[in-house]
Amino acid sequence: MSCLMIIGIICYLVGIVVSRMISEKGLKALTDSEKASYLNAFSKFRMFSSLPVLAAGVIMILFIFFFPDYSVFSLLMFALLCIIYLVVLNIMMFIKLKTLNPPAEYRRYHILSRVIQYSGFLAFLLLFGYDWLFNLGYIYLLPFVGQL
Numbered sequence: 001m002s003c004l005m006i007i008g009i010i011c012y013l014v015g016i017v018v019s020r021m022i023s024e025k026g027l028k029a030l031t032d033s034e035k036a037s038y039l040n041a042f043s044k045f046r047m048f049s050s051l052p053v054l055a056a057g058v059i060m061i062l063f064i065f066f067f068p069d070y071s072v073f074s075l076l077m078f079a080l081l082c083i084i085y086l087v088v089l090n091i092m093m094f095i096k097l098k099t100l101n102p103p104a105e106y107r108r109y110h111i112l113s114r115v116i117q118y119s120g121f122l123a124f125l126l127l128f129g130y131d132w133l134f135n136l137g138y139i140y141l142l143p144f145v146g147q148l
Contacts, residue, residue: 002131004127004128004130004131005127005128005131007127008123008124008125008126008127008128008131009124011120011123011124011127012120012121012123012124013120014120015116015117015118015119015120015121015123016117016120018116018117018120019113019114019116019117019120020113022109022112022113022116023109023110023113025109026105026106026108026109026110026113027106029103029105029106029109030102030103030106034102034103037100038100038102041096041100042093042096045089045092045093045096049089052085053082053085056078056081056082056085057078060074060075060077060078075129076129079125079129082121082125083122083125086118086121090114097110
């Protein structure tokens with residue numbers, strides 16, 4: 001594992017930790033009944049939000065294993081699917097959040113929390129993808145370069 005991959009993983013983990021801290025700060029702006037209703041309203045999001053990413057990751061790993069010539073394509077498709085999924089998930093969350101009509105302070109913390117979390121994830125994807133493509137991926141690209 002290279003230095004860029006480690007930095008990418010650290011960016012992702014720091015983004016998650018800081019995001020959780022900001023999210024907890026936002027929850028303190030709510031009353032107990034509002035907290036209960038929000039946690040109840042988003043329980044399905046929390047339960048099922050990681051399943052599509054996990055499924056896409058397993059499919060990507062299987063695709064790389066069975067079709068190693070297309071590993072660059074599968075990595076790019078996984079990154080694209082994750083980004084599309086996060087955008088759709090956030091749109092659904094903001095629509096649901098809008099119907100609950102939370103206080104402005106909570107919304108501000110919620111949005112900041114999401115921006116930080118996804119910035120860490122984007123940094124991970126960019127650093128991991130850059131390192132893989134330019135430092136490790138050349139092994140997989142050599143057959144294609146010879147055909148040019």
